[in-house]
Amino acid sequence: MTGIFCAIDTPDLAAAEKLAASLQGVVDIKLGLEFFTARGAAGVKKVQAAAGARTKLFLDLKLHDIPNTVAGAARAAVAGCRPDFLTVHASGGREMIRAAVEAAGDTKILAVTVLTSLDANELAAIGQGDDAQAQVLRLARLAVAAGAGGIVCSPREIALLRKELPKDVILVVPGIRPAGAVKGDQKRVMTPAEATAAGADYLVIGRPITQAADPVAAARSMCG
Ligand code: C5P
Numbered sequence: 001m002t003g004i005f006c007a008i009d010t011p012d013l014a015a016a017e018k019l020a021a022s023l024q025g026v027v028d029i030k031l032g033l034e035f036f037t038a039r040g041a042a043g044v045k046k047v048q049a050a051a052g053a054r055t056k057l058f059l060d061l062k063l064h065d066i067p068n069t070v071a072g073a074a075r076a077a078v079a080g081c082r083p084d085f086l087t088v089h090a091s092g093g094r095e096m097i098r099a100a101v102e103a104a105g106d107t108k109i110l111a112v113t114v115l116t117s118l119d120a121n122e123l124a125a126i127g128q129g130d131d132a133q134a135q136v137l138r139l140a141r142l143a144v145a146a147g148a149g150g151i152v153c154s155p156r157e158i159a160l161l162r163k164e165l166p167k168d169v170i171l172v173v174p175g176i177r178p179a180g181a182v183k184g185d186q187k188r189v190m191t192p193a194e195a196t197a198a199g200a201d202y203l204v205i206g207r208p209i210t211q212a213a214d215p216v217a218a219a220r221s222m223c224g
Contacts, residue, residue, distance in 0.1 A: 002196040005030040005058045006219060007174070007206030011038030013046060019215060020051035027219045028056035028084075030204055036061060036077075044081045057083040058172075058204075062112050064089035067099035074103040085110050085172070087152060090139035097146035108170065110150040111143030113157070116175035117185050133157065137164055144169055150201070155190030158198040174204035178222060181208050192222045 004027040008016050011034055020029050029051050031044055036059070048057055059077055063070045070088060077086055088100045090111035101109045113136040123129045140151045140161055150170030153161055158171055177189045184207060195203055205222060212218035
């Protein structure tokens with residue numbers, strides 16, 4: 001069954017703890033750059049405690065630096081909270097990914113290929129406009145060869161990566177919107193059912209849950 005990580009994107013510790021506690025047993029949680037920058041590893045541990053021991057934690061820091069620095073950051077990030085997943089940018093290269101994998105221990109490293117907020121115009125503007133799919137596949141293969149346990153990919157790339165990558169590679173998919181929802185800054189979106197059918201292992205859903213009048217009901221409705 002496809003799992004769901006709720007992206008708790010807030011700098012507010014009390015709000016994150018409250019949301020994590022309420023989502024216990026419904027969906028797993030993802031903490032990212034916004035929360036980590038504001039609250040650090042100590043904040044992560046508090047939210048993890050509020051979420052309960054059975055809730056999976058995904059620390060989405062999208063690390064990208066020289067290998068030595070990424071290794072140190074990965075070691076510091078997983079110390080204490082032992083998340084299930086930690087992200088790095090695949091474009092940091094093989095050596096950087098290998099360094100993160102070694103430093104993260106039991107935490108699985110997921111590699112981010114191309115951000116789902118980038119459309120063709122933006123990709124062209126940063127010099128990656130030739131063929132987004134080819135770029136995703138190249139980066140995904142490179143990351144897996146360097147030891148990444150999974151790939152963060154756009155809904156549109158699930159089918160391609162499922163076909164081209166080894167079967168045990170975990171596909172984690174943001175850019176999910178329930179039918180008829182506001183897309184916000186996400187440009188390449190699918191509904192939870194579509195992404196599940198396409199072969200995603202985990203969905204990442206933020207604002208459709210966190211901004212809902214009743215986040216727990218919204219999360220339940222997406223577990224379908
Ligand atoms: O609110 P929304 O559902 O758009 O949140 C998506 C989450 O997934 C955010 O936390 C964002 O940082 C993350 N993400 C993404 N695209 C990626 C990787 C992560 O949108 N390629």
